[in-house]
Amino acid sequence: MRVRRYETVFVLRPDLEESELRETVEKFETVILRQEGTLIKREDWGIRKLAYDVQRFSKGYYVLFDYVGPTSLIGELERTMKINERVMKFLTVKKADRVDMEAIEKEKAEVEKRRREEAAKRAASREVPREGSPGAEERHEAAPEGADVKGKVVEGEAEEADAGGAGGGEPSPGEDEEDEETEDES
Secondary structure (H helix, E strand, O other): OOEEEEEEEEEEOOOOOHHHHHHHHHHHHHHHHHOOOEEEEEEEEEEEEEEEEEOOEEEEEEEEEEEEEEHHHHHHHHHHHHHOOOEEEEEEEEEEOOOOHHHHHHHHHHHHHHHHHHHHHHHHHHOOOOOOOOOHHHHHHHOOOOEOOOOOEOOOHHHHHHHHHHHOOOOOOOHHHHHHHHHHHO
């Protein structure tokens, strides 16, 4: 049995409930496993704008599968997608003819490790101390200049902080006069 590496991107209808999305994606994962395939990674890209309307929808929920399996796997996976009314579009691409299963297992372990690390980071970011609670001051000090409490840079604030000095965009007393004097000289 010849094993090859494939990548499939499919687009689901954007009006599906979270449980329906999860159920549909898990169904396709099951097809891969039943056909003696190995799912290396799955990426949920979320709802994105389509290049053109499909089934009267201008957006769709994108999912990517990167997997290894026999050639018969593609036929069954695509047949399952064709008869599923939740799938608007799909595309499968062969990434490699020859596959080293040891390298695939290492890559799969690395992907799983990164996924766990990202989940831990997301969980840690949800535990942001609230204003007035112990530890809130350290959180504010650790944030980069021009950033809000969650560490995201807010547009315009970074430039204002650089231009306005230590006051975070607010000129300190006497700075207005210095600015006016330099304008008069030019």
